[in-house]
Amino acid sequence: MAIMLAFRSSAALTTAYGVSVTGALVVDTLLLLLVARQLWHWQTWKLVLAAVVFGGLELTFLAGNLSKIIHGGWVPLLIALSVVTVMTTWRRGRQLVQEQRQELEGSLDDFIEQVNTTHVPRVQGVAIFPHPNKDTTPLALRANVEHNHVMHDRVIIVSVLTASVPHVPHSKAFTRDDLGYTDDGIEHITVKFGFSDDQDLPHALHAACLNEILDLDPKDIEGASYFISRGGLRFRPDSKGMVAWRKKLFVSLAHNAADPAALFMLPPQQTVTMGSDVEI
Known part of the structure; x- marks a missing residue:
């Protein structure tokens, strides 16, 4: 106009x-x-x-x-x-x-080693942590252990990848990764979606149970808790990387970014957001 x-x-x-x-x-x-x-x-x-x-x-x-x-x-x-x-x-x-x-997340291998040597108390249930990789620890998982001093019996770290094809069948959608221990209840899987697929994470994990990728009853997924690692952004004018006006622009853009819980179609009543603030 x-x-x-x-x-x-x-x-x-x-x-x-x-x-x-x-x-x-x-x-x-x-x-x-x-x-x-x-x-x-x-x-x-x-x-x-x-x-x-x-x-x-x-x-x-x-x-x-x-x-x-x-x-x-x-x-x-x-x-x-x-x-x-x-x-x-x-x-x-x-x-x-x-x-x-x-830097805040730290190595996942070191975190698992620490959990297994210090014997963190466990609570019943399944906790699912969407996270982009298996190299670092989800902020929500680290925050839960450091502040609440507990972990769930089953901890599933899930990485989501978008393939360059419209649809990915369930038979090819899942990859389970070895984290070094088989009896600590912590595991990592990668879920692939096609670029035309809805990234419905609860439905995908339900399918992973049916395909025996996860050793869980599908009903356990229905009652699982989801933890989103999402801290706030704080503007820091003296930090390096970008000029101040571009940092302000990025912070304003980030406030309007898509909510991961909505993107992955997580049930709101079973989703918790935890993490640490990030300065930029």
């Missing part, structure tokens, strides 16, 4: 439209060349030929539209710059948060 009110007519918008379309064509060609190189393994001469034939023609059109930048062509460039800024800020912020979380 703002663009319509600013330009007032479709004729005036043609300057912005020309830069937008020709710029998009150039970007599409660059992405095609990357795919051809990385996935299709094209030879160098094919890449050069495609770049000259397609890219050369599109760059000619783009160059012809550069004179229109001051007459409205700056609008799509400003929009593109804004989108790229948001995307790169989110990606860099996630990297910084992941680095901070890895």
